[in-house]
Amino acid sequence: MKRLFAKILLFFLTPVLIISCNAVKRLDADQNLLVKNEIFSNGEDVKDSRIYSQLYQEPNTRILNFPLGLHIYNLARPNIDSILSEKFLENDQKQKKLVSLLSKKQFDRYLKSGVEFNEWLKRTGEAPVIVSEEDTKKSENRLQSWYWNNGWFNVETDYKIIPLENKEKRARIEYYVTPHEPYILDSINTDIPSKALDSLYELNKAESEIKSGTQYNTLDFNEERDRLSQLFRNNGVYNFDQEYISFDADTVETNHKLNTTLIIKNQRNNIGDSISSIPFKIHKISKVNIFTDYEFSNRNEVLADSARHEGYSLYSFEEMRYKPESISDAVFVKPGSIYSDIDRTRTYNRLNTLRIFKYPEIKYTLDPDDSTGTDLVTNIFLTPLPKYSLGFDFDVSQSNIQEFGIGFGGSFLIRNIFGGLENLEVSGRGSIASSTDAAKSNNDNRFFDITEVGADMKLSLPRIFLPVNTEKIIPKYMSPFTNMSLGFSTQRNIGLDKQTFSGILNYAWKPSKKLTNSFDLLNIQYVRNLNTENYFNVYRNSYEELNEIARQSNFEFNNPNNDPSLEIPNEADEFINYVVSDNFPNTGLNEDDFFNVLDIYERKLRLTENNLIFASAFTYLWNTRESLYDREFSRFRFKLETAGNILSALSGVLDYEQNEQGKSKVVGVAYSQYVKTEIDFIKHWDIGKDQVFATRAFGGIAIPYGNANTIPITKTFFAGGPNDNRAWQAYDLGPGSSGSILEFNEANFKLAFNGEYRFSLIDQFKGALFVDVGNIWNVLDSNTSEEFVFEGFQDLKELAVGSGFGLRYDFNFFVLRFDVGFKTHDPARPEGERWFKDYNFNHAVYNVGINYPF
Structure with missing residues (x-):
């Protein structure tokens, strides 16, 4: 395999080495390629990138110290028209031969395509940066301006162009700065x-x-x-x-x-x-007029309806469709207040977040009734969006548990449903997929054997809906919203089949442009498993281990033979009961086998039990990114979630039923109780020349207590996949050093760190080099296996390291991503054999994704 990797590397490097010799082949004899800039201040080498950014000329962009764009540009022929003319048009014999072979139309198209391809090479590549005395003088002037603008008014500058002695047609430039004393x-x-x-x-x-x-x-x-x-x-x-x-x-x-x-x-x-x-004067707002259904076409029509609320005058060309108090609450420009740009900006922002109106128009005019010339009349023109909106979406997917999947959905939005600027959205979704799992029934040969159907209803209110006034804590300039939602989904697949019911009461507000807060007062989720008897068909690794232990025991199989197997589901469950209910020496098993069966039993209980989650959660999000095109930004997210506390507090009032494990049940289900926190930090640095260095750090932990010994599987963490550690598939990494012995590996503690260097290749193609570090562990729950559990800082040696490269294509509105990850440090291998043991294309993981991983 090492020889194969060397051949692949040689295949890519050979053309690079060949064309690298021709970096200056397009330069004239008296021209020099700029290879380096150096700036010296009082004789000392300057390192400040801000000062280097003032230079008018910079060397050609290099990727891993290789000027790829320059070499692509050099592939283009500078005189392509004369070359094609001489080769084809002036050679009658060759021209006739090609015309007879291709036809005249195809021949002309062939010549045109040659010219177009040559132009594409020039556009895609990067022209050589040729040392220019004039441009060097411009750089010197820019340096002088930079130092002057920073207080060195007496700065002196000079430069020297130095041809390289050992390389033909190449030169570097040295700039000399003498700042003198600053002012x-x-x-x-x-x-x-x-x-x-x-x-x-x-x-x-x-x-x-x-x-x-x-x-x-x-x-x-x-x-x-x-x-x-x-x-x-x-x-x-x-x-x-x-x-x-x-x-x-x-x-x-x-x-x-x-x-x-x-x-x-x-x-x-x-x-x-x-x-x-x-002299300038202080202006105040005398009147605020709001036109609630303004359109350019009705600007000259007679107003049909009006209303007043707390000094605001509301007008409508038709019957008023909005409650006056709701409209005036979204306007920050108040009658009698001093004029303020902030009030106008907040009004724009608030009206836009409502999703009721198109971009509003706010105009100020002098009040004709005011003789001092200081009063202003504010006119706000609102153009409603359609009352009803219908949307559809469709996607195709692939994952480690499905070969092919199709998802589809639709939504129906009703704006201003109750007249108070509320929005009601009803949505439906569905998906069908073909599984990759061996649990597919022998009698079920359908291609699409995974289905899911769901529906959601969400009501959004433009205020904090509580019986107490929250204006002092969350003022309206923070754009508060109350979101109430109900959801239902049913899933039929190769697994346990599930029904999920959910209800959420959420409050969201934005204290600033960069900060967003979200609080789930209630987040209720009920998960019901419909096909628990299919457990051992789904989790085959657990079944194989159980079956092997049964063969070594005194258990009597229903069909004893030379190679007996436990029947699913009844006989497998009988064997578990046989082991767990008896003292293990009577089963013919040793202590290790007994505890292995006990682990399988506890995992089966956990994954087949129904879940009732009564949670509350707070999310703090700080994001300096203002648009999709920002190349340098930071993002910090903190989330704290607790579950089961309300139900636990009611246990003294309500007489809860107990299950076999002694846990309290509500509506027949043992409710979950845990505390969970997540911290996620992302930082992007723009390092110039279409290059970005991106990092991410994530830490999360979920601790069960009270009425629970474990975390619901929907609330645990997993590792691997296209947005995590790309050298492992999703759910295929960890926990700890266990070696992903389960089909779906998850745990309640996670650390993840990512670093990625992104650069431009050709046209819209982008490249990336990345390193991913992380793993998951069990901590403070029912799992006690040493290889699964995080016991202290010494277990950080179980962090998995993946590295690799990626190719992306930027469609402007989204990025199509292809990444190749190699297992660099594999904690599942024995100590001393973990580094670079499977670092080859045979063991690589290939990831396809949409947009950047972080």
């Missing part, structure tokens, strides 16, 4: 003739971005302009603009001190041909 801000004075602005400035002077004693920085002055503009516009100065702000700096004979004066001019006032200036 420090000294006195800060003001010239603000408007009393209103001067008063606002003095009240908020402590928050200034420019401070005496700090080194001059142009960005600080720009940020101070932004701060002052926002300050004034959020405190009533409706018509203020940044162009009124300027700074006057004095550096003459100040011993490298800078004395600055903040100047804020009066407002320009144009009357006819004359221009004058008047």
